[in-house]
Amino acid sequence: MFDKLESIHHRFKGLEEQMADPEIISDQKRFMKINKEYKDLKPIDDAYHSYKEIKEGLESAEGLLNDKDPEMREMAKMELENLKDRKEQLDEEIKLLLIPKDPDDDKNAIMEIRAGTGGDEASIFAGDLHRMYMKYFETMGWKTETLYVNEGSAGGFSKISVEVKGEDVYGKLKFESGAHRVQRVPKTESQGRVHTSAATVAIMPIFEMEDIDINKADLKVDTFRASGAGGQHVNKTESGVRFTHLPTGIVAESTDGRSQIKNREIAMGRLYQKIREVQQAEFDDKVSSTRKSLVGSGDRSDKIRTYNYPQNRVTDHRINLTLYSLDKIIEGSIEEIIEALQVYENTEKMKEGLTI
Numbered sequence: 073m074f075d076k077l078e079s080i081h082h083r084f085k086g087l088e089e090q091m092a093d094p095e096i097i098s099d100q101k102r103f104m105k106i107n108k109e110y111k112d113l114k115p116i117d118d119a120y121h122s123y124k125e126i127k128e129g130l131e132s133a134e135g136l137l138n139d140k141d142p143e144m145r146e147m148a149k150m151e152l153e154n155l156k157d158r159k160e161q162l163d164e165e166i167k168l169l170l171i172p173k174d175p176d177d178d179k180n181a182i183m184e185i186r187a188g189t190g191g192d193e194a195s196i197f198a199g200d201l202h203r204m205y206m207k208y209f210e211t212m213g214w215k216t217e218t219l220y221v222n223e224g225s226a227g228g229f230s231k232i233s234v235e236v237k238g239e240d241v242y243g244k245l246k247f248e249s250g251a252h253r254v255q256r257v258p259k260t261e262s263q264g265r266v267h268t269s270a271a272t273v274a275i276m277p278i279f280e281m282e283d284i285d286i287n288k289a290d291l292k293v294d295t296f297r298a299s300g301a302g303g304q305h306v307n308k309t310e311s312g313v314r315f316t317h318l319p320t321g322i323v324a325e326s327t328d329g330r331s332q333i334k335n336r337e338i339a340m341g342r343l344y345q346k347i348r349e350v351q352q353a354e355f356d357d358k359v360s361s362t363r364k365s366l367v368g369s370g371d372r373s374d375k376i377r378t379y380n381y382p383q384n385r386v387t388d389h390r391i392n393l394t395l396y397s398l399d400k401i402i403e404g405s406i407e408e409i410i411e412a413l414q415v416y417e418n419t420e421k422m423k424e425g426l427t428i
Contacts, residue, residue, distance in 0.1 A: 077120040084117040116169050123162055129155045171421050177243030179277040184233045187224060190269025193258040195224025198271040200402060201252060202232055207404025214238030220328035233328045242277040247413040249275045250376035266382060279341050292316040313339045322346045391416045
């Protein structure tokens with residue numbers, strides 16, 4: 073493990089030198105990329121220095137165990153026990169730090185919420201989820217832009233898409249993909265019966281063009297006039313964009329944005345995500361026939377969470393987490409759930425030694 077830490081330390085020092093290079097400083101995009109990696113590696117570099125200090129301390133204490141002075145030997149023994157305890161604790165911290173991050177975790181994301189089964193109540197619930205997430209985004213200091221809105225006839229939304237920008241957006245939100253189920257008495261229910269409705273959430277990382285390794289010659293691009301809700305502009309201009317990846321036949325399109333440029337960005341992101349999902353499924357099959365990713369393929373038919381209003385209960389079915397604080401969670405306090413999912417994912421990675 074020390075060799076791994078030493079290798080990362082040399083990389084960290086190299087980044088430090090690059091950040092002082094006038095040529096790199098003048099290239100803002102390149103500087104920001106290097107600065108991001110530098111900040112990501114800093115906790116590991118700090119751990120390297122602590123580990124090195126403990127390692128040297130152990131060697132020094134062990135050398136004093138044979139000292140002629142009994143007091144020195146006793147002090148060395150006590151110091152040795154203390155350093156061993158510190159090393160054991162640091163070992164566990166370093167294991168967590170060295171778990172490979174999903175390379176997409178630091179990306180911005182598009183959140184799409186759709187009403188599912190349940191009629192008007194499903195649209196109202198989709199609106200409740202949107203409000204919950206917007207409150208959470210506010211506490212995180214993230215910026216949002218609504219890309220597409222189709223309101224429900226009784227309130228809420230049949231579909232809404234929001235672009236979210238900030239630090240580690242996708243890394244936090246990726247666990248939200250799937251079907252969210254609500255159990256409560258709808259406002260339209262006269263006899264007080266509890267109904268079950270659903271809304272689906274899809275989280276898509278936003279990729280920069282340099283992130284995407286797709287041969288442009290393999291892409292067929294179509295533009296078209298969008299139809300449906302979204303404003304008059306969609307019927308007057310060819311703002312809709314459709315990409316077809318010829319080698320795989322995978323198709324992705326977007327009419328969510330208000331311009332062709334924005335729709336190209338969204339459609340390309342969707343195309344890349346679909347290709348990534350196919351590649352990930354192939355990887356999972358090769359590695360283990362029994363392993364199932366925590367987030368899965370993002371298939372929105374997977375029921376991931378239930379919001380039970382009569383019991384003030386929220387249950388995440390993937391990790392059997394139940395919290396009796398729905399009143400706070402629906403107001404945006406979802407950090408506890410997200411942290412529990414992150415801990416679970418890291419534990420699974422440590423068990424299996426796999427990367428996403």
